[in-house]
Amino acid sequence: MKWVRLDIELPKDDFVTMIKLDGKKLCLVKHQNKLHVLQNSCPHAGGLLSGGWCKSGNIICPIHRYEYNLETGKGAAGQNDYIDVYPTEEREDGIYVGLPDGFWKRLFS
Numbered sequence: 001m002k003w004v005r006l007d008i009e010l011p012k013d014d015f016v017t018m019i020k021l022d023g024k025k026l027c028l029v030k031h032q033n034k035l036h037v038l039q040n041s042c043p044h045a046g047g048l049l050s051g052g053w054c055k056s057g058n059i060i061c062p063i064h065r066y067e068y069n070l071e072t073g074k075g076a077a078g079q080n081d082y083i084d085v086y087p088t089e090e091r092e093d094g095i096y097v098g099l100p101d102g103f104w105k106r107l108f109s
């Protein structure tokens with residue numbers, strides 16, 4: 001696992017936004033005072049989850065409103081899909097996101 005430092009100023013309130021990390025786009029969420037890093041592309045039809053919103057611990061895709069659990073990435077009942085979620089870790093010098101080795105190679109091969 002490769003740990004990459006988040007190099008952005010985090011707002012105090014909850015938010016959903018797109019970030020570039022290690023040169024790639026991911027969805028960064030703060031929901032109920034907890035950070036989550038998710039894949040940005042919705043597996044249903046490619047909507048951008050960073051344009052969505054959170055409800056009851058799920059990210060809601062803005063296109064067709066599919067829902068994915070922020071902790072596990074699991075899709076709501078009946079969707080039979082999931083999104084990738086990445087661990088975060090608070091350290092003395094900032095917040096780090098854990099990306100699997102070969103992460104981008106796996107995504108784009």
Ligand code: FES
Nearest residue numbers: 042045047061064
């Ligand atoms: S593209 Fe996300 S729900 Fe359809």
